[in-house]
Each structure stands twice: as C-alpha cells, then as structure tokens.
Amino acid sequence: MRVTFLGTGSAMPAHDRAQTGLLVESGDRSLLVDCGSGVLSRLAGTETGYEGVGTVLLTHHHLDHVSDLLPLLKARWLAGETHLEVVGPVGTKRHLDDLLDVYEYMQNRVDLQIREVPAGSFDVGGFAVEAMEVRHSVDCLAYRFAGDGDNDGDFVFSGDSEAFEGLANFADGAAVLAHDCSFPEDVDVSGHPTPSKLGAALSGRDIGRVYLTHLYPHTEGRHEEMLESIARGYDGDVRFARDGLRIDI
Numbered sequence: 515m516r517v518t519f520l521g522t523g524s525a526m527p528a529h530d531r532a533q534t535g536l537l538v539e540s541g542d543r544s545l546l547v548d549c550g551s552g553v554l555s556r557l558a559g560t561e562t563g564y565e566g567v568g569t570v571l572l573t574h575h576h577l578d579h580v581s582d583l584l585p586l587l588k589a590r591w592l593a594g595e596t597h598l599e600v601v602g603p604v605g606t607k608r609h610l611d612d613l614l615d616v617y618e619y620m621q622n623r624v625d626l627q628i629r630e631v632p633a634g635s636f637d638v639g640g641f642a643v644e645a646m647e648v649r650h651s652v653d654c655l656a657y658r659f660a661g662d663g664d665n666d667g668d669f670v671f672s673g674d675s676e677a678f679e680g681l682a683n684f685a686d687g688a689a690v691l692a693h694d695c696s697f698p699e700d701v702d703v704s705g706h707p708t709p710s711k712l713g714a715a716l717s718g719r720d721i722g723r724v725y726l727t728h729l730y731p732h733t734e735g736r737h738e739e740m741l742e743s744i745a746r747g748y749d750g751d752v753r754f755a756r757d758g759l760r761i762d763i
C-alpha cells in the first residue's frame with residue numbers, strides 16, 4: 515500500500531500545506547481520503563491524477579475536508595470520466611445533495627454514487643476498511659486500511675479527533691498512523707488533541723510510525739517541542755507529515 519499526503523494543513527491552510535487529503539493506492543486501486551481546499555491541485559500533481567481516482571472516502575463534512583469535492587467532480591467530468599463514488603459518514607448524501615442544489619449545472623454530469631457508512635467493516639474502492647467514531651465537534655470517522663499481504667501492514671487515519679484510548683487501541687498494531695495534531699501545547703482547543711494528550715493516549719501502543727498531520731500555522735517553528743511533549747508519553751517513531759510525502763507500507 516502506498517500513501518501520499520496531498521494536504522497536511524487545516525482550516526487555516528499555508529502555502530506549503532493544503533487542507534486535508536490523502537491518496538491511498540495499492541496495485542491498480544486508488545482512493546482519495548478527504549478532499550479539502552488545495553487537494554485537487556495536489557492530486558493533479560501525482561501520477562494518478564484526478565482522472566485516476568473514482569472513489570472518495572470522507573472522514574466528516576467540515577469544509578477543510580470537503581471543499582474540493584465539487585471541483586473534483588467537475589474536473590473529472592471535463593476529463594471525460596463518467597463516474598464518482600463518494601463514501602462517508604451519515605449525512606454524506608444530504609451534504610452532496612445540498613451542494614448540487616446550489617450548483618445546479620453540475621447535476622447529472624457524471625454518474626455520482628453516494629454511500630453512507632457506519633462504524634464497522636466495509637469495502638471502499640477495493641480496500642478493506644474498518645471505521646470507528648472519533649471525538650470531534652461533528653460526527654467523524656477514523657479509518658483503518660488493511661494491508662494486502664502477510665508482509666503489508668495496516669494504515670490508520672484518525673480524521674479530526676481528540677486523542678483518546680479507544681482511538682489508540684484502534685490504531686494498535688498498525689504499520690503507520692496519521693494522526694491529527696492541530697496545535698502546539700499552549701493552544702486551548704477541543705475536538706483536536708494536544709501533543710501531550712496524544713503522547714499519553716498512544717503510550718504502550720505498538721505502531722510502526724506515527725505521522726502528525728492537520729497542522730495549523732500555529733505549529734510552525736514548534737515541531738521540536740511538540741515532539742518532545744509527545745515523547746513524554748510515547749517513545750515510538752513520530753514525525754511530521756508534509757504535503758507530497760509518499761510512504762510505502
């Protein structure tokens with residue numbers, strides 16, 4: 515499995531951090547996870563391109579995770595691609611219907627399939643996926659993508675969430691975990707973790723590598739201290755993700 519971080523930013527994007535988006539690929543299968551502002555351009559810069567991704571999996575419906583959805587739909591239509599599947603938590607159908615009500619000229623341009631998924635196990639774009647509800651200001655799902663063969667590990671994406679034991683358990687044993695780490699320690703926030711709470715939640719878990727993502731501009735220049743805060747609770751391999759980073763799992 516190959517994971518490309520298309521966007522590692524947040525609702526306050528930076529020039530080098532688009533909003534949230536991840537490209538998950540294996541063999542000839544590809545899946546876009548979240549589609550925030552700037553992600554479509556980043557996707558166009560990959561070999562796969564927006565022509566090559568027929569399925570989008572959403573963690574939740576906040577703007578920084580969905581705002582490039584209709585632009586993706588239009589780009590695929592112009593490129594002659596005739597279908598798009600959008601999969602996400604309860605409310606995804608209504609969300610897409612409402613968007614298409616506003617942009618009437620986009621209706622019926624491509625064969626748009628919408629599927630709402632609960633927590634649990636299901637297939638998306640040929641990937642075996644497990645979902646769990648996380649702790650955010652709106653309904654949000656974390657996803658665990660099963661590795662292909664015996665030698666391939668799993669990939670887990672937290673979505674937007676506070677750090678908590680249940681999510682750490684969900685990620686336990688994975689080869690790679692990409693976790694929301696929106697702010698440095700001194701920012702008072704709910705619905706996202708602080709570095710020390712993330713470190714405490716991950717304590718004792720067996721995870722190959724953790725990538726921090728969903729980074730607000732507040733985190734710039736403070737990476738070292740954030741890693742130190744995490745390391746007080748968790749002694750595993752933790753790194754900052756960056757746009758364009760590609761990892762083979």
Ligand SMILES: [Zn+2]
Binds near residue numbers: 574576650674
């Ligand atoms: Zn959010």
Ligand SMILES: [Zn+2]
Binds near residue numbers: 534578728
């Ligand atoms: Zn977000």
